[in-house]
Amino acid sequence: MEQTKxxxxxxxxxxxxxxxxxxxxxxxxxxxxxxxxxxxxxxxxIQLGPxxxxxFDTLGVGDAARSMAxxxxxxxxxxxxxxxxxxxxxxxxxxxERFKNPYxxxxxxxLHSVFLRACQDxxxxxxxxxxxxVDYEQDGDSVTAKLAxxxxxxxxxxxxxxxxxxxxxxxxxxxxxxRVSGHTTYRSVIPTEKMPEDLRWNAATLWAGPKCHIVHYPxxxxxxxxxxxxxxxxxxxxxxxxxxxxxxxxxxxxHIHPRPRQIIEHGQDWKxxxxxxxxxxxxxxxxxxxxxxDAAHPMMQYMAQGACMAMEDAVCLAHxxxxxSGDIETALESYRIKRVPRTARVQLQSRLMGEHxxxxxxxxxxxxxxxxxxxxxxxxxxxxxxIYGGTGLAGGAESVR
Numbered sequence: 001m002e003q004t005k006x007x008x009x010x011x012x013x014x015x016x017x018x019x020x021x022x023x024x025x026x027x028x029x030x031x032x033x034x035x036x037x038x039x040x041x042x043x044x045x046i047q048l049g050p051x052x053x054x055x056f057d058t059l060g061v062g063d064a065a066r067s068m069a070x071x072x073x074x075x076x077x078x079x080x081x082x083x084x085x086x087x088x089x090x091x092x093x094x095x096x097e098r099f100k101n102p103y104x105x106x107x108x109x110x111l112h113s114v115f116l117r118a119c120q121d122x123x124x125x126x127x128x129x130x131x132x133x134v135d136y137e138q139d140g141d142s143v144t145a146k147l148a149x150x151x152x153x154x155x156x157x158x159x160x161x162x163x164x165x166x167x168x169x170x171x172x173x174x175x176x177x178x179r180v181s182g183h184t185t186y187r188s189v190i191p192t193e194k195m196p197e198d199l200r201w202n203a204a205t206l207w208a209g210p211k212c213h214i215v216h217y218p219x220x221x222x223x224x225x226x227x228x229x230x231x232x233x234x235x236x237x238x239x240x241x242x243x244x245x246x247x248x249x250x251x252x253x254x255h256i257h258p259r260p261r262q263i264i265e266h267g268q269d270w271k272x273x274x275x276x277x278x279x280x281x282x283x284x285x286x287x288x289x290x291x292x293x294d295a296a297h298p299m300m301q302y303m304a305q306g307a308c309m310a311m312e313d314a315v316c317l318a319h320x321x322x323x324x325s326g327d328i329e330t331a332l333e334s335y336r337i338k339r340v341p342r343t344a345r346v347q348l349q350s351r352l353m354g355e356h357x358x359x360x361x362x363x364x365x366x367x368x369x370x371x372x373x374x375x376x377x378x379x380x381x382x383x384x385x386x387i388y389g390g391t392g393l394a395g396g397a398e399s400v401r
């Protein structure tokens with residue numbers, strides 16, 4: 001009887017849909033329970049390292065994902081105070097040969113649509129909207145998800161992929177509100193013709209400055225540019241997607257060089273997010289219930305790995321379900337053991353990168369520039385092997401070396 005029950009997935013974002021698609025490929029049925037009235041993603045561009053493409057292929061969406069990605073030539077680090085380049089890391093054939101896949105950028109909504117189509121095309125995935133999972137109960141054979149509407153849905157397991165403010169995590173881990181970083185991010189997408197011509201680089205570009213940074217890269221077949229500007233203003237509470245004026249955005253960047261500062265002038269319809277994360281934890285599992293993606297390991301943006309880690313989670317969970325022949329508790333515990341160390345490393349290293357690469361000042365910044373400008377590409381490749389080399393999909397000790 002248990003084998004006929006679906007696996008319940010709370011949350012229809014990238015992590016939840018990737019999990020449903022991965023489980024379907026292994027022969028497991030699921031129902032995605034999304035709280036919004038329609039399935040979609042807010043936000044703009046995201047960066048996809050080679051590990052994301054490893055996951056795409058395993059999840060069966062490799063061709064679709066590759067078709068809508070923009071393939072960049074460099075990861076480019078600029079000094080926001082001088083307007084000059086510090087260094088760049090080539091993302092060329094040598095990079096692809098080393099890591100077996102490219103580095104690309106994509107609009108978050110386009111990536112979400114790839115997984116949504118995969119789920120819609122599968123007879124093993126059910127999609128339900130206006131279904132917010134607020135609590136759960138379980139016995140030895142099943143889990144009952146309680147919805148905000150008062151309805152209940154029964155399944156053989158419950159996967160909490162319901163994001164930073166996860167209700168599943170609240171019940172399972174109960175570690176309070178997320179950590180407010182004090183870093184405020186403003187996002188905009190502008191037509192390519194509005195981007196200053198001398199900055200229309202085929203690169204993921206970071207302008208690093210004291211307590212601030214600017215990121216830009218092309219999107220959607222070069223039809224637009226993604227702009228992300230962040231400064232550390234000690235914001236006291238979480239905010240998500242609030243519309244703000246260009247004048248408010250500019251306040252945090254009055255001290256930097258005019259060359260990067262002009263980018264803000266071209267931004268339109270700016271929206272604000274106060275960045276939050278959580279400390280790593282290891283207690284992801286409660287019987288037949290587990291957390292995944294931002295519900296398990298929310299992280300700062302500084303390694304561009306949030307969506308990538310969620311997709312790796314999906315791959316690992318589907319693999320462990322198959323390896324355990326559907327034995328839920330064995331599969332969930334094996335998934336937890338393999339994913340916790342790797343995601344904890346990314347969480348903590350993302351914080352360190354914000355402090356030591358993105359936002360330093362004075363002698364700290366001069367040291368950064370000296371070290372990074374003198375590091376050859378092959379050494380950079382060695383340093384990022386642990387994140388891009390594909391070991392995260394297998395899990396275990398290899399994934400954190």
